[in-house]
Amino acid sequence: MSQHHVVRMMFLLGSASTALLVGCGPQETVAPQESLGSERQEIVGGSDTSISTHPWQISFQSTSGGAFCGGSILNERWILTAQHCVYEGGFAVTSPSTVRIAAGSSKLSTMDSEGQIRFVDDVISFPGFAGVKKGKDVALLHLSKPLTFNGKVAPIALATAEDEAAGLTAPGVISTVTGWGDLSYNGSSPDALQAVDVPLLSHEDADAAYPEVITADQLGAGLIGVGGIDSCHGDSGGPLIVSKGSGKVLAGVVSWGSGCAAPAYPGMYARVSHFQPWISSFLKRSPTIRLNTTNQSGGEGAWKHYRVSIPSGLEVFNVHISGGTGDADLYVQHGSQPTEGSFTCRPYANGNGETCSIPHPAAGTWFISVLGYSSFSGLRVHATSY
Template identity: 30%
Template sequence: MKVIQTKWLPLSIYAVGLSSMPVLADISPQIINGNEAAKGSWPFMVALVSKNVDAYEGQFCGASFIGERYVLTAAHCIEASSNQDFEVVIGVSDLSSPDVEQHRYSVEQIYAHESYTQEPASNDIAIIELSEKPAEPTVSLVDGYVRDNLNAGQMLTVIGWGDQNSSEEQYSSTSQLHQVNVPLVSQRDCNLGQGDGYSDIGADAFCAGYKEGGRDSCSGDSGGPIMISTNGHYEQLGLVSWGEGCAQPEAYGVYTNISHFADWIGKKTAGFSYQTKVMLGARPLGPIEHKFEFTNKSDQEINVTNVSLAAGTNDPITYNGSAIIKSNSCATLSPNEGCDVVVSYNIDSVGKHDFGIKVSTDSLAGVVTSKAHAIGANEVSDTVNALVTIPKNAVYSTEAWDVEGNTIASPDIANNKSTAFIVDGIPAGTVSLDLSVFSEEKHDYMEIYINGFEVSAFAGLLSGTVELPMARAKDNSFMIAYSKDEVGSAGHDRVTIKNFAYSNEIKELSLVEDPTIKKTGGSMGWYWLAMLLGGAMMRKLLLSLKRKGTQ
């Protein structure tokens, strides 16, 4: 059993309905105050697990297998991941069982809802496309009318491998899948829930649970299914999304409403495969080219009717208007046929850049958008490079970072400006370094990114040793960024790093603080703990709004 003393993560569950699955007999109690699920009782249940990590230790969210090559989960579970960062395990009740690897599948693409937001939480749904078609049974999803026709009090079933302790201080779970029954709550009572965010809940979500608390989904259950028994069979009604704590009085569990997203799910599972977001990492200033690839994974012909730049959707701060379509091979695609569009872009300044294309099709997928994100940067001096004593391809920075003995320090920057330090081309393993932050509490922030995705944010004073897992087989990267707000200053207003080391063992992300330095200010962010615990604790947020799940 995992027993961990600090518990501050979010969680969000989406799930898919079960096709022709017989109703399971009730089993007597132990999720929060639920029961251990019988082996094989939920063969469509999916665990999202970190790549190159044991399934039990690496499980961070739930999901459901909805057929063909598609898995349904919560957007917050995958928003900080690419297809290279995690895998799925389907139909295994015990994540420590010896046959887990036979049910483990790689990820081809990820499709988060285009309008997903964290605060207020909305449209918390995503589709994962697998590299192959699994043989496991699927779950049936309810149609677009079921949710509105259900009465409050209707009993629903939630399943997951998440937290089984409702306290804020301790997280505990086992490798065994658990389940719990909770009643549907009226939308009026849902909006009256005690905690931030409940009054903002709209038609895209619903609540379930007891007014007095006691039974609930919790950390690590995010993205998993909540189901209704219909005519002797279970169908998926929603996905675990968020909640104010776990099993607390008048703080219901919040679930994504699958009925609301029936059309969206159909579009994303129509078989037109593409990468929605490509993280290119640091790039030297000058022109670059990127190839956007598309594949027809359906069993019918798909016609690409138009290809255009997606400049209209880009932030003018990060898009300079220089994108040009150099070539386009997309026209009529037979089943399993692919095409590509090559776009050139001029990175003319340091900082964030993005560009993309819109592709129109005559398939159910309709119009899709694919974007590339890069950071314009300069290679550091030989002196700085020599201090980064780990295997790598290059070291970049957006402004020249300083050297003080064996320490690399961020440069002085003006208010409302930022600076970044990037190490690229790192092999699989773990990078450790000593990190110190001296910033204005609640205003100026240090952020850490791994492979283009943010895993931490901190404001205040902090000093310690950080271990950063590099989980991809090759070409990993990390970035340390420091940003100042519009006004004010405190301390040294900078970040320092030193004592780089590398191990070929992939360890958990961790921070060991220097006990001689008094820590102040904001949290390292729920991403830290999510990754530190393999993402397993995805329901407790360290802020007042505590969501289930996120990586």
């Protein structure tokens, strides 16, 4: 990834980068500017802040505690983050079995002792994502156990189209971005949560700053011609907030930018008001279990097949394999058993943590198949829908 197209996420050795970047065979090609793990991003030009002031902020981490992105609490079980934090190409997304969220502490070093740790059981991607510069950079995380709200853990409201029409995200409005991202381009990362105020830009000014066409679902922020304040590597998925009366609303999700705090290039954010109807439609939903089988085993080169019936009108169909030992590969296809050359989704990652997330699945029979890249045992095969 070049300096000029920074995806604002961070991977630590031993973190989810292993699952995202290392496969057991040929992988789906991701455009260089969208390659995950080669860049890091944090708040530039900000200062230490308290989680009590920003209680909706979470750290998105590997299960071992390596922080790589941020996110915002929407309710006890739902987190909003950036899609590029979970995207693995095609319909493949990060396996929930490899990640967790941490909330309730200003410092990463005290999250385990002072905060709340929650594991993720589903990842929901906004349909049609094709790289950060083309927008649609939002995703939802469903938690396996609800958060407990208090003064350091609390939800934030979503900006709506009505808020935008009322001028809450108008050019010149001062927004606040928070995160644990780098303090400068390729610089060090802080232990303490950082915050910085940045002015919002018009769509025309953001579009003029980049050679790419900036889609309407993106929001720019920064000091064009001055620089010095911005989100950066590691901040991806985190909140950009604006004031509404005596409270705050979530107006943006940290997405991408050229470098960090560069004078000519503003930070780019997913425009929350554009996605608010889609996001809100999930907040009262719970997953429907379509398949849940455990302790599965197989040999190298051997297939195991399962089938589920999917009704019409669903938003998303998620299929996971996780746990156990060895290396199993997940294949999913509608209407017929998948093969190595014919499938709707095949993550093809190392180990047994793989997930397919298929938006608006066709009604009918879906085949879920597992192929032993090497022998495997103790595998869980799990499918949900919303």
